[in-house]
Amino acid sequence: MEPGLEELIEYIGNSRSVDFRGYKRSSLRRRLLKRMEEVGCDSFPAYRAFLEARPAELIELLNTVLINVTAFFRDAEAWDALREEVVPRIVARSDASGQPIRVWSVGCASGEEPFSLAMLFAEALGVEQFSRRVKIYATDLDEAALSTARMATYTPREVESVPAALLERYFERGGNHYTVARELRKCVIFGRHNVVHDAPISRLDLLTCRNLLIYLESETQNAVLPRLHYALAEEGVLFLGRAETQLARSRLFEPVDLKHRLFRKVAQSWRRGRADMGQMSLPALPGHDSQQLHLLEALVDSASTAFLAVDTVGTLVLANAAARRLLEVNENDVGRPFHDLVISYRPAELRGRMEEALRLRRTVRVEHQEHFRSPNESIRLTIELTPLSNGALQPQGVLISVQDTTRQFQLQQDLDVAQQELETTVEELQSANEELETTNEELQSTNEELETTNDELQSANEQMGGTMEELRRQTEESAEYRRYVEAVLRSVDGGVVVLDGSLVVRSWNRWNENTWGLRAEEVVGRPLDEVDIGLPVSLLAEDVQRVLSGDAPELETALEGLDRRGRLLRCRIRLTPLRYEDGALRGVVLMLEDITGVTRGKELADYLGRSAGSSHHAALVLDAGTLRFRLANPAAEQRLGYPVEHLQQLTLADLLPRVGRDALWPLVAPLVAGERAELVFEASLRRRDGETAPAVFCLHHLGSEDPPVLVLQLFEAAGRVQLDAEAGPGGAPPDTVG
Structure with a gap:
């Protein structure tokens, strides 16, 4: 058994009126550990402290422990x-x-x-x-x-x-x-x-x-x-x-x-009917006559202590005269279920304690319980529950003895009060003496405190001077940091616009001033939609709101406008959220980039692609660094047998079965470096179906593209020496380059 489990169960039963003591320990422990894991408690004592601090936790615990698995007409x-x-x-x-x-x-x-x-x-x-x-x-x-x-x-x-x-x-x-x-x-x-x-x-x-x-x-x-x-x-x-x-x-x-x-x-023959329960029936004792039985009954009735006896099935089988007087039990109650009687739960709950006495096989004592005989009269009762067993030590029932301990309780109360008063008096005398001793010390220290007050005031003045100096230094640092940030924004080769949560402009860098012709002091503090520049910023309203609401972590768009000189330009605009250290969304940052030249370059590349696409010769575009195919016209797809999507996974060396990359790259490197205008060679070309045929390869380098590319055109071989022919002396290929 883990430490603290039984104490936790006992605490829940005593303080929360939920008794788990009869539950199977394996199942109960498993459900408790599940709830403990949910609230972050690593031990039963820790969870008990958690329960004490949060009474509402009991509801969640019950929802976990009490497994409410049910359904209409289940099974x-x-x-x-x-x-x-x-x-x-x-x-x-x-x-x-x-x-x-x-x-x-x-x-x-x-x-x-x-x-x-x-x-x-x-x-x-x-x-x-x-x-x-x-x-x-x-x-x-x-x-x-x-x-x-x-x-x-x-x-x-x-x-x-x-x-x-x-x-x-x-x-x-x-x-x-x-x-x-x-x-x-x-x-x-x-x-x-x-x-x-x-x-x-x-x-x-x-x-x-x-x-x-x-x-x-x-x-x-x-x-x-x-x-x-x-x-x-x-x-x-x-x-x-x-x-x-x-x-x-x-x-x-x-x-x-x-x-x-x-x-x-099944009706039990040993359970007597109510008609037979008018009074206690004692079993016959060998060698004793009825006079001795009556003597035993008289002996029990003459006892000053109230006695009740309850059998193992919960039936009251004995109530002597003292019990009838003290506990308001009459002879007709003998034979009734004990839990139907008032004494079973008042002045104390006895049913659970009876089970405890039988389970532990020891006497359970409940002292000085308040009992109201009338609305204005209360007494104190001490109750002992003693388990009864036969010669074979088998449980037979419980004997409940009840004594009126009102006088003892009152005497104990008076004694406790007197003892408490005596202790209080002694403590007060000791406290008075200590106060007299400390008064003199306080008077002496008062003078010392007055003398030190002046020193403290002087020290406070010095500290204030230091504080002012610190504030001045921080102000200078803040100004320097602001100048630093402004310098960074000025040096950015692009526009930076910072909007707060109300879409008011809070930052406007030098690029914006040069491009749109508005100074920062003319823009900062104004809503973005009121800023009159050559860019249609009203078209950004929906994207700004999406970023500001957190629906999109980052957005990018492009707009066309006129700069302050009337020149047409195209801007790429990236919208990102402005977050502080606490993660709170405080605004939106707009970063503007002039992509007019890039757009024109792309249009030129598209034009070149369309030109190659209309050619009857196979034309392909390769990455200049990796020799991986990027584009192919329909003639190239037909000749090689590969769709362009498949070609984009291959390099030029993959189509040359007898020429590896190590031999190919030294040949291409001068072209990429700009040392040659074109490269023409003949080699065996492998198609998708595995067949090979000689072909002429013509390569051109377009270094102005971003990134640089190679344009490859394929022609039928016409009397040229193959590149993959037998290598000459020194391992170098024969002169096959045109």
């Missing part, structure tokens, strides 16, 4: 068996006796199970008879789930398991949800209940407790089953979940349908 075959084998018998028994039908759904979660039961009985009885004769109690430990259940509203996905006819008859459609009909809702009563510790609902015809017991320790299961047995009326039926097999060997229930976990209550 449809089991519900069919319930409808066919159990519901008709319950209805017939109610018809014969004239008694209402009582149903209890334990662990109802968000309400699907009790409303499924309501639909079954409404189908069997009719809605009108169902409303008059059936009461369905639905309980759970999770308040959030109960709130959902009381709403009785479900999504289309949640009602998928409801048969179409029942969905039409018992649900009302509203928008994108379904609500259970009012006739069914008013017969289902939801409430919070702990089946382990709280008193069970009684006289039930049907009790459903599906997939709840599997989360409890075996010891807790054995404590819950007698409660369920007590809750059922004679011939009452218990409906469990598919995974729960606890009743297969139980003497409290007999199977109705073992496969679908339907069980009937």
